[in-house]
Amino acid sequence: MIVIQGSNMAECHPVGFQWVMEAKERGATVIHVDPRFTRTSAMADVHVPIRAGTDIAFLGGIIRYILENDRCFKEYVVHYTNATHVIGEGFRDTEDLGGLFSGWDPAKRDYETASWQYEGVGGEIPAAGHKETVPSDSQAEVRGSHVTDIERDETLQHPRCVYQILRRHYARYTPELVAEICGTTPDLIVRVAEELCRNSGRERTGAFCYAVGWTQHSVGVQYIRAASIIQLLLGNVGRPGGGILALRGHASIQGSTDIPTLFNLLPGYIPMAHALQADFDAYMKTNTAGAGFWANFPAYFVSLMRAWFDEHANRENDWCFHWLPAVTGDHSHMTTVADMADGKLEGYFVMGENPAAGSMNGALQRKGLQKLKWLVVRDFQLTETAEFWRTSPEVVAGDVDPEDIETEVFFFPAAAHTEKDGTFTNTQRLLQWHHKAVEPPGDCRSDLDFVYKLGKRLKRLYAVSREPKDRPIQALTWDYPTHGPRHEPSAEAVLREINGWRVADGKPLAAYTELKDDGSTVCGCWIYCGCFKDGVNQTARRRPGREQSWVAPEWGWAWPDNRRMLYNRASADPSGRPWSSRKAYVWWDEARRQWSGHDTPDFVKDRPPSYRPRKDQTGVDALSGIDPFIMQADGKGWLFAPDGVLDGPLPTHYEPQESVIENLLYPQQCNPRRLEWNRKDNPYHFAYADPRFPYVVTTYRLTEHHTAGSMTRWLSWLSELMPEMFCEVSPELAAERGLRHGGWATISTARGQIEARVLVTRRLRPLTMRGRTFHQIGLPYHWSYTGRVRGDAANDLIAFVADPNVHIQESKALTANIAPGRLSRRRYAAFRGPPKRPRRVEPPPRDLAGISSAHGRQPRQEEWKKE
Amino acid sequence: MGIFKVLRSWPVARQIAAGDATALDGTAVSERTAELRARTVAADRAVQSVCPYCAVGCGQKVYVKDGRIMDIEGDEDSPISRGRLCPKGAATFQLVTGDHRVHHCLYRRPGGKDWELIPLEKAMDLVAERVRDTRDRTWEQKDHKRKDVQRTLGIAHLGGATLDDEENYLLKKLYTALGIVQVENQARI
Secondary structure (H helix, E strand, O other): OEEEEOOOHHHHOHHHHHHHHHHHHOOOOEEEEOOOOOHHHHHOOEEEOOOOOOHHHHHHHHHHHHHHOOOOOHHHHHHHEHHHEEEOOOOOOOOOOOOOOOOEEOOOOEEOOHHHOEOOOOOOOOOOOOHHHOOOOOOOOOOOOOHHHOOEOOOOOOOOEHHHHHHHHOOOOOHHHHHHHHOOOHHHHHHHHHHHHHOOOOOOOOEEEEOHHHHOOOOHHHHHHHHHHHHHHOOOOOOOOOOEEEOOOOOOOOHHHHOOOOOOEEOOOEEOEEOOOOOHHHHHHHHOOOEOHHHHHHHHHHHHHHHHHHHHOOHHHHHHHHHOOEEOOOOOHHHHHHHHHOOOOOEEEEEOOOHHHHOOOHHHHHHHHHOOOEEEEEEOOOOOOOOOOOOOHHHHOOOOOHHHOOOEEEEEEEOOHHHOOEEEEOOOOEEEEEOOOOOOOOOOEOHHHHHHHHHHHHHHHOOOOOOHHHHHHHHOOOOOOEEOOOOEEOHHHHHHHHHOEEOOOOOEOOOHHHOOOOOOEEOOOHHHOOOOHHHOOHHHOEOOHHHOOOOOOOEOEEOOOOOOOOOHHHHEOOOOOEOOOOOOOEEEEOOOOEEEEOOOOOOOOOOOOOOOOOOOOOEHHHOOOOOOOOOOOOOOEOOOOOOOOOOOOOOOOOEOOOOOOOOOOOOOOEOOOOEEOOOOOOOOOOOOOOOOOOEEEEEEOOOOOOOOOOOOOOOHHHHHHOOOOEEEEOHHHHHHHOOOOOOEEEEEOOOOEEEEEEEEOOOOOOEEEOOEEEOEEEEEOOOOOOOOOOOOOHHHHOOOEEOOOOOOEOOOOEEEEEEEOOOOOOOOHHHHOOOOOOOOOOOOOOOOOOOOOOOOOOOOOOOOOOO | OOHHHHHHOOHHHHHHHHOOOOOOOOOOOOHHHHHOOOHHHHOOEEEEEEOOOOOOOOEEEEEEEOOEEEEEEEOOOOOOOOOOOOHHHHOHHHHHHOOOOOOOOEEEOOOOOOOEEOOHHHHHHHHHHHHHHHHHHOEEEEOOOOOEEEEEEEEEEEEOOOOOHHHHHHHHHHHHHHOEEEEEEHHHO
8 A cells, every 4th residue: 555645756756656566566555645637646546636735634634534433553553652641731732722732932933842741751852853943951851861751541541642632633634624625525535544544454554655745835844744643553664565755856865964964953963053052061961862862862972073073072172062153043045045135145155956946936046146245056057046147037137237246156067976986865765875987077076076175275274373263174174085187085985984983993883883972983974874884885785686685785775774664673563573474574583582584673683572671761771672763762653742843743734824715624824833034025925815816836846857957957858858837727727717728828926927838737627625616736847047948937936934843945835826928027026026915905814813922022033024 | 692591581481480470589580680789788887876866766877988978777786776767867878978068167257247267276266265254254253142153154055965975974064164054955945
């Protein structure tokens, strides 16, 4: 059983989709839930068309079906999830508070999570991820030190246990109401729910596959949370054929999260320092967990500092903690670009990225670039970002004179993956080494070469400085062996540092469990520790798939510890036996007194299933033999998230920032914790029923192109296959607006306008909600103003508005207008101000009254009240 | 040419002789077809690589002859892709060898209307100076709440997600040592 939702896998991950087809040939049921009928739908057993932006309602309907019909995998749920955990008395659900959870602070416009906590533990329990979201220097002790005291009810009857809270939270997500919200029929929802239940349990498993159709929403993280609740209830996590599979879109997008070029993280999901943490002790206390493998945080952190600062980092100087820059809030892409447009930044490095075409509110991105002192672009050819001062629509139209743009632009041609060594980390956490085949042409260089030589120059420039601020750059370890005619740094030497070694003898480390917090180990990214085990580049292993088991453990290397499936302890029952012989994966080998199986066990190797920690035990010792989720302090899969998710412990249906209908479940219309940028160059539509923008828009990719087109629109082969920007509309919408197939249409939002060829197709169909008909428009986002084939960029329509947890924009559900014909001139809010609001129409509220206190409201960093 | 040879060159005759009524057993193959060889056979070496587009991570074989790439095909050894590539992956050869690629560093001066050529080393020197100047000018030891932040908000980075892990590692390492915190990539988008 495979549910594909928020993804068009057949067209966007075609080679991965071969495995879906193979499963189908072996009898698996395939379901596609998506606003559009695509090739994925064509190959599925069932296609469920839903309105863009309503997936939580749909998934909530499935959760309700499982609970109300008592279809969960009881033994799995009781032992491996937090269904049994009792939540404190102070907790109030969205059912009680009109769409908000308890703990809302109108002054901060944020949740206090104290009332979401487990009964008995005293204080907050840390989540495995996102620890940096709760910077605090006031806590008395390491959080999660008392997990063994959690009050539990294995009968699941306690009115405050997670199981019962879940039931009440989703009680109103009936097939009938969900169908109204999603614009589908109750029987389709029941059918999908029933198929899922029928295909789960001891003998069977089901998987969810998703892509950015789930993440690019103002409540995106909760989409994935909703799927994880389903999968935990059905026992589909940590088992073969189960899981929630993120179909990520770029060769090493997983790698760039693991070794993050992200503002809030250091390598291996170690949080950046926050200014609210007074000192090193506060930082360590905030980020260390009382139990589970995050209890070893000091070893991960100290080994990283030793990798970067070598002997300069020691216990006496807190391992150079005071050299780390501190964050003070949100420094994410949109916040930075808004600052840029306000003239607050001087320099910008853009490498293999193209914000002028590929980022939300493209005109605002370009406005930001105009305000810079200097810009560095590294790419294969002159992208829209490199050429923003020359060929952008606003320059061509004469709205902006290049002579007035003071930005100095440096363009560096980049080397291709065939011209350099290195690893990509694919969507399944697999590191694969690609070998250099040829020398790069001309001035083309790898980013590794660029950053290494830039670092060398900066070290020289700062060599004689005596200022404390320059000490980190002086002390930074930066000696990598070089080779070849161009003296390029060795990527393998960098990978060795990422893997780490023992200081005493320089021996490469074999696994993250060898890391120490006393400075005796060096490791650049603890989750990648082991990728250079035994001094061998494990990521370059290429034993042919046909010569090894179906798990193929000797092809590349997966983090952590070459484990191909996370939490795989859950593939065995509490006593350590496989749930069924069909679904055997990892099990307890009593004779050898250790875990064994087809994969590396994702568990303490010699911890028997019967092990139970004593009350006073902490750290990894506090994980019992039936705690498969070893990164969590309580070792359980979280149906209810007491911590780590900023917008609520349970996924709740909120409408997108811009919708066509009111929230039918709660008086609160939108995610109360969403991030807005209230600026004249980023105007929003009404929360719903905006007479100017009556249609739903969703954006997507095509097989023949890649993101904003830098890697495809310049190639004749691919451009010929898919030459032109278009929009998809239903015959009904075409008739309503007078759009002709093959003709032109103008699509507009308050941010901007684009034109596109019209594709009239039944792949998009009108939806009926509350007896009214609503239309959706589909827009690929691959085109822009440079390249072999050019066209308007869908991203010029998208607003800056984001999910609070991960700061990702809402580009999969918004509203717009469409009209026949072309544009003589494009209007952008970033350059010509927002369009007029209709008079005599009062915009409906996005939030409940009193959600932010007028005078006490602290403007968040990402906000500028300019209007 | 003997009569038998002429007859053998006629597929129907071969079909009859071999009892291959459907012509699916190889009798329809002409001599020329039988002698055809894949271009890649002439390659000096096949370098194993990974597709640079989506995150499935399909295996690629990069065929090299005389120091130039002559073809890129799917790697049948890969347990992920089993030799397959999608239309984008199959176009990788054009991506890396096409004439769209710029081979020189370019410079656009403030208020400039055109690109100018600039030597690589000079461009590198200038960028290093820009980083130092901006960093020193915008250095923030304490923020407005008088908390230690030791950073600059004057410089930002946005990376694609086709950068190698090793590249991202050095970028984050260098930026962090410089106090640059506004470091972001495609994963945020």
